[in-house]
Amino acid sequence: MTSNFPGISSSPMISVMSAIQLAWTHRLIWATSRLLVNYPEPYRSQILDYLFMPNFGASLHILKVEIGGDGQSTDGTEPSHMHYENDENYFRGYEWWLMKEAKKRNPNIKLIGLPWAFPGWIGRGQNWPYNHPDVTAYYIVSWILGAKQYHNLDIDYIGIWNERSFSSKYIKLLRYTLDKQGLQRVRIIASDNMWEPISFFMMFDCELHQVVDIIGAHYPGTRTVPNALATQKKLWASEDYSTFNDEVGAGCWARILNQNYVNGNMTSTIAWNLVASYYEDLPFGRDGLMTAQEPWSGYYAVEGPIWITAHTTQFTHPGWHYLQVDGRLEHGGSYVALTDGLGNLTIIIETMTYRHSQCIRPPLLPFIVLPQKATFYLKGSFVSKFLCVSHLLHFFSLCFLSLQVHEGMFSLNLDVDEVYTLTTLTTGRKGTYPDPPQSKPFPSNYKDDFNIRNPPFSEAPHFADQTGVFEYFVNTSDPGDHIFTLRQVVVQRPITWASDADQAISIIGDFKWVNVSITCDVYIEHLGNGGVFIAGRVNNGGIYVRHSKGLFFWVFADGTYQVTGDLSGKEVLMKGMSGVRARVWHTLTLNLKGSSASGSLNGYPLWENVTLSETSHGWAAIGTRSFEFAQFDNFHIEAS
Incomplete structure (x- = not known):
């Protein structure tokens, strides 16, 4: 060519x-x-x-x-x-x-x-x-x-x-x-x-x-x-x-x-x-x-x-x-x-080949790329240029190879699945730092009391909001021991781009977790139909969050509780009275081990012997029944 x-x-x-x-x-x-x-x-x-x-x-x-x-x-x-x-x-x-x-x-x-x-x-x-x-x-x-x-x-x-x-x-x-x-x-x-x-x-x-x-x-x-x-x-x-x-x-x-x-x-x-x-x-x-x-x-x-x-x-x-x-x-x-x-x-x-360069979308029609020798002719002001070549496999310095252009012509042997840059510039390098620390899974014993003193309205480390927004909050109304908390702040369904869940939810942890104990202090602000949950083995997020399965432990402002196998609350595994009230702090604990689950309220067993049909895995999570104000504090996970 x-x-x-x-x-x-x-x-x-x-x-x-x-x-x-x-x-x-x-x-x-x-x-x-x-x-x-x-x-x-x-x-x-x-x-x-x-x-x-x-x-x-x-x-x-x-x-x-x-x-x-x-x-x-x-x-x-x-x-x-x-x-x-x-x-x-x-x-x-x-x-x-x-x-x-x-x-x-x-x-x-x-x-x-x-x-x-x-x-x-x-x-x-x-x-x-x-x-x-x-x-x-x-x-x-x-x-x-x-x-x-x-x-x-x-x-x-x-x-x-x-x-x-x-x-x-x-x-x-x-x-x-x-x-x-x-x-x-x-x-x-x-x-x-x-x-x-x-x-x-x-x-x-x-x-x-x-x-x-x-x-x-x-x-x-x-x-x-x-x-x-x-x-x-x-x-x-x-x-x-x-x-x-x-x-x-x-x-x-x-x-x-x-x-x-x-x-x-x-x-x-x-x-x-x-x-x-x-x-x-x-x-x-x-x-x-x-x-x-x-x-x-x-x-x-x-x-x-x-x-x-x-x-x-x-x-x-x-x-x-x-x-x-x-x-x-x-x-x-x-x-x-x-x-x-x-x-x-x-x-x-x-010179990327079909098998080596398919993007996730759109579908790519098959094509063939072969090794070849390419000859280029430069004209005008470029005739006498000296070109440095940076090759994909040798991106360690600006010039892994230099090309002397002769009478405006140069040739290059090209193999498949390669990238070359030919340039007159004298800058560019492959920057390096010492190797980072070794990869490790999410800590199996993790606590957050949200007292880091980050500015209000910023996000807590490692929590990833999937519907709603959870922000640091300074509690000035009869806070007791809960001055610095994490608060869900979106109270009206947004104009959505994806199929957001009807509940607010933020996930955290290791998707591979099976056996976990999750404890969190919760505060329902909504006097009517308000409610909050903690959850384990949550298996979906992002654009699929609406269809999340797992084990969800809910308490509501009307004094009831539910245990469900999904975020929507349709798959009810157990329900009853809890005595929970709005605008009072309560402590929820959820234990998941193998195919068995149990839950406690304020340190006392509330429900137990819920048998799960399958032993799944997933993240831990906190959330609210709807788009409503609610607060969370002293979050603690232990996984085994």
Whole structure:
């Protein structure tokens, strides 16, 4: 195969495209960085360096974060900055922290915000954010303003609603509201779903065409559609990858990073998810660029997708231009070429085979890639360039091999399942740290009295909210010994993205646990139908949390209790009177051993000899009967 460059192309002469921003990055959407914030130092900083530090690891160009909406977004819930209409707090959750850490390492990183869910008050009783578009626009713009006012963060791009319907009226009103608040620089991405119908509507609605800056599609399979191309807008794979981070996942990432541009003219590819820092048995476990799911041990793993990313991000920067080349190698594989317009050139080549590069979605049609010799011709200002070669297997220094370009020509022998970067840059390296601590399971004896003195409204270590939001709380109303507690604070069902449970639930621990004893002090605030539970062997979370099975020990404000085999409460195994009252602290204990279960209230046996039909396993959990205020304290697990 031969290619000619003025740039690079399989055609004799080609021209450089107009300025196209390059942005290869990743997103922590869907509560997938929940455990990262609880990592001890220095391991937390090391993980962040591998993700964001320029010329060290993944060197990400863009960070896309969830605008927390109190609802389930695949692997958990993230708190909103406005739980209620008259409530504003720009310190909830870990997204602010993560954005600041990314900016600290790379001040030039671009930031994107996108909502998955919205707090219930926006819908005015309906599961729809567009009935009052002015309210929704105000809510989103307040998040952008809060990012700047409280964290000095400039949000560069804003989305509409992840993988859900869009409203042209809302998009236009969002642009108007942004401009009215002096946020003209914030660009709009729509619609974070499929290429259609947003492209079609933009072709016939001049105002919509004007206010949408980027068309973002999810999992496009490296392809676009004619309408999207006809808009002449920037096209982004605004969510992609979503694949287990083993060798096949790395191959998937390498292939689509190149071929999204080669086949689909997409100039940015954003991977879900940033770092697999959530319990692995939640949906899409380990579908991150690297793995960091053990804050209790400090263990983390730098996976292949980190170095696949580095082959592009360490040798290009946002603002570089793609050269308009064919990009298809004669015997399979692809290449792209980019320049900064100042004389620098970077070429990324991938030869991923079908078996080595299948992404989780969409399905990939079979293809063949063979070993080959590729010959390239440089033209124009690139004729006399000296190129350093970084090879996937040798990403230890900038130049594992140097190429002297002779009269604008060079050749390279390419094997299959390889990635090469050829560049004029003199930066880039494979950053390293000493090995982290050894992997360990979740502690078998774990206590939390929530007295860490973290700020109110932040989250307790290792708890992963699946429906509802559980925050540190300072109890000032007759607290007794319970001054610092964990409180469930969402009292209205949010505008959901997934099928959230009707109960609020937060999980913790080891999914393999079978025999456990769980103790927790509980406080029902709702005088009517209020109720709380503790649970063991919880077998589902994330988007499947509604269907969770396990053993749930409930107490209610009306003085009754239930033992159920599921979160919904439909599978009742035992029930009776408990004497529990609202606004009084009580201590619940749940014991699970083999096929037998028993429960105590305030240290006295309340029920026993519940026989389980099968000996399952799963997390421990706490939660509430509905979306209601309730508090928890002195949580203790013993597993054997």
